[in-house]
Amino acid sequence: MAFRWTVHGxxxxxxxGEVVKPDERLSWPRMAGIGAQHVIAMFGATFVFPLVxxxxxxxxxxxxxxxxxxxxxxxxxRVPSYLGTSASFVGGVVAVRAAFGxxxxxxDRVVTGAILVAGLVLAVCGVVVHVLGVRVIHRIFPxxxxxxxxxxxxxxxxxxxxxxxxxxxxxxxxxxxxxTFVFIVLFRGFLGRIGVLLGLVFGFVLSWLADRAFxxxxxxxxxxxxxxxxxxxxxxxxxxxxWIGLPHFHAPSFQASAVLVVLPAVIALIAExxxxxxxxxxxxxxxxxxxxxxxxxxxxxxxxxxxxxxGSPTTTYAENIGVMAATRVYSTAAYYIAAVIAILxxxxxxxxxxxAATPGGVLGGVTVILYGMIGLLGAKIWVENRVDFADPxxxxxxxxxxxxAIGPVTHQITGDFSLAGIALGTIVVLAGYHLLRxxxxxxxxxxxxxxxxxxxxxxx
Numbered sequence: 001m002a003f004r005w006t007v008h009g010x011x012x013x014x015x016x017g018e019v020v021k022p023d024e025r026l027s028w029p030r031m032a033g034i035g036a037q038h039v040i041a042m043f044g045a046t047f048v049f050p051l052v053x054x055x056x057x058x059x060x061x062x063x064x065x066x067x068x069x070x071x072x073x074x075x076x077x078r079v080p081s082y083l084g085t086s087a088s089f090v091g092g093v094v095a096v097r098a099a100f101g102x103x104x105x106x107x108d109r110v111v112t113g114a115i116l117v118a119g120l121v122l123a124v125c126g127v128v129v130h131v132l133g134v135r136v137i138h139r140i141f142p143x144x145x146x147x148x149x150x151x152x153x154x155x156x157x158x159x160x161x162x163x164x165x166x167x168x169x170x171x172x173x174x175x176x177x178x179x180t181f182v183f184i185v186l187f188r189g190f191l192g193r194i195g196v197l198l199g200l201v202f203g204f205v206l207s208w209l210a211d212r213a214f215x216x217x218x219x220x221x222x223x224x225x226x227x228x229x230x231x232x233x234x235x236x237x238x239x240x241x242x243w244i245g246l247p248h249f250h251a252p253s254f255q256a257s258a259v260l261v262v263l264p265a266v267i268a269l270i271a272e273x274x275x276x277x278x279x280x281x282x283x284x285x286x287x288x289x290x291x292x293x294x295x296x297x298x299x300x301x302x303x304x305x306x307x308x309x310x311g312s313p314t315t316t317y318a319e320n321i322g323v324m325a326a327t328r329v330y331s332t333a334a335y336y337i338a339a340v341i342a343i344l345x346x347x348x349x350x351x352x353x354x355x356a357a358t359p360g361g362v363l364g365g366v367t368v369i370l371y372g373m374i375g376l377l378g379a380k381i382w383v384e385n386r387v388d389f390a391d392p393x394x395x396x397x398x399x400x401x402x403x404x405a406i407g408p409v410t411h412q413i414t415g416d417f418s419l420a421g422i423a424l425g426t427i428v429v430l431a432g433y434h435l436l437r438x439x440x441x442x443x444x445x446x447x448x449x450x451x452x453x454x455x456x457x458x459x460x
Contacts, residue, residue, distance in 0.1 A: 003077075005333050020329040021284055022080050034329050035337025038082055039345075042317050042338070046084035047355050048200060050312045052367055053093040053111070054103045057355040058247035060085050062346020063311030065339035067302030071316075072339075074298035075291055077332045079280055080324065082339075083302045086315035087374055088269055089115055091156045091422040092262035095408070100258065105250065112307040113252030114262045119307060122266050123300030129270075130293025137274065141267055141430075143385035148398045148429045149267045151378025156405035156422040157371040161364055167220040169232060169361025172210065176203030176365025184369075196366055203362030207232040232359045241353040247346050250310040264426035269315055271381075273299050276316035284330050393440050397432025401425040 005025040012027060014020065025031050042064070050060035067083040075081075093111050100107040129136060141149075166173045180199025187195060210217075211232050218229045273296045281288040295316070302314040324330050345351065382389075389395045403409075408421030 003336075005331060008331075014328055018328070019284060020331050021286070022078050022330050022332045025331045025333040026329065031331065031333050032337055034327055034331075034334040035341065038320050038334055038338035039341045042082050042084040042320055042342075046312075046342075048196065048366065048370075049085040049087050049090060051355060051358060052090055052363060052370075053312065054097060055108065055111070055312050056248045056310060058346050058349060058351065059249065059310050060306075060312035062247055062343050063306035063309065064314060065342030065346070067306050067311075067314040068335055068339040068342070070302050070305060071295070071298040072332050072335060074301065075294045078286070079277060079288055079291055079295050080330045080332045080335055081276060081280070081295070081316045082320040082335055083299065083314035084317045084320075085312040086265065086269060086272075086303070087370065088150075088153055088265035088272075088315065089118070089262055089313045090371075091153050091405075092265055094157065094160050095261050095421050095423070096258045099261075100255070106253075108310065109250055109253040110255050110258050112250070112310055113254040114258035115313045116252050116304050116307040117254065117259045118262050118266055119300045119303030119305075119313065121263065121300070122269055122303060123297045125266065125270060126273075126293045126296030126298070126300055128293075129296055134274065134289065134292050137270060141270065142433075143381050144387045144394045144398060145430055145433050146267060146271050147378040147381035147385070147387065148401060149264055149378070149426055150271070150381060151375045152402045152405035152422055152425045152429070153265065153268060154371050154373070154375025154378065155402065156408060156425065157367070157374075158406060159408060161368045161371065165360050165364030165367055168364065169207070169217060169219060169359060170364075172203060172207050172232070172359065172361035173364035173368075175206060176200075176362050177368055178365075179203070180366060180369055196370065199369075200358065200362060200366050203365055204233070204358055207359040207362055232361065233357060235354075235357060238350060238353040238357060241349040243350050244347055245349045247349065248310060252307060252310075261421075261423045264422055265313070267426070267430075269299060269303075269313075270296060272315050280330070393433065393436040397429055397436060400432065401427075401429035404428055 005023055008020045008024040008026060009015070009018075011025075012030070020026060026034075046064050047057040047061055050057045064082070064084050068081070071079075071081055071083050092114070096111050096114055097103065097107045100110045176199055179202045180196060183198040183202075184195030187198075216229045216231050219227060221228050221230050274292060277288050277292050277295050280286075299315060306312060306314055320335075381387075387394060389398075402425060405422045405425030409424060410421075411424055
């Protein structure tokens, strides 16, 4: 069924209450338009997060298309989804760069090598879920743990905003942040969904105007690691880049300490995939639960393949669920079209150079919102699953793990190996919760459901 779709009705439109199922399609011109909408929906986050992680946005966009095609093939074309850049790895990547030389080619290789291993681990987890069933996730990663990991991934990045981005241009960062607030809240529909992208574009233009009006800025320069005088925006790299060409591929390298730092993101990716599959099932009325393991495997394979050539980690995108809900078209044909468009975008080096020219102050204003929103998604999981924080088994390890991540606290294991920040916090949350639950000798009180898409089960 991967490349065969039945035409829905006359191929022109939908009657009230109808939907176009994953194995159906409208006319090809209409499918091309819907595929383009999916590209627009995923575009902002798919190139913003590589930018934040210091990876090539052109490579990320191109490989997101490749990963999406792999996902559709592995799930047999029954789970419509676009695989864009995952935000869950941002914290780990920042920590890895701090330990391996910052924004350098060597650090790029270590970063992508660590994420590649995490992708393979995610794929193995998918195989386990496929064999044992989704309830294995309930037992190992109950909502209190999943919510905590998502929260510490977001809040654990606070120091990056404070130490790296904001000092590069505090006033531009502040104005960009406020403008993004307004865009997200004021606009509805599609414009509201790309509010962060609009904020980034606004800040970019504002920085260029500030250069024209006030001249160069004297502030912290992330490129040199020191305070100096420099322009906020430089288009030299854009002018030097070609219109057509391959993005910057590079091979990964592997460091055990770096792998441990990024592994906590696997927990978040499992939750995101389970939630996505559940949402697709609810919207289409199809039983796609048996494909849960395949979806997780596919995301892991997509992440591994993308990072093998220098791309970014991938995940199923909620932004594209919004497009499906609005159009009532769940055809996987639209996603194949979107994937091909993304691959063609990746073949324009000038576009990548323009994205990479985004000023640090603008990233400060945008990332303070992005990181905060990631963290609050963890709280959303707790609320929707009615996690009981009157139970010290829930409160104690969760609170400790989050503080260790936010610090970030570093714990030296040996002379040349340490655990810090998000990795250390995740270990404390996961191991501490299960240890204390075993000592307490009583079952957890919370039920499952909500954001991560698991069935409610009072017996858990």
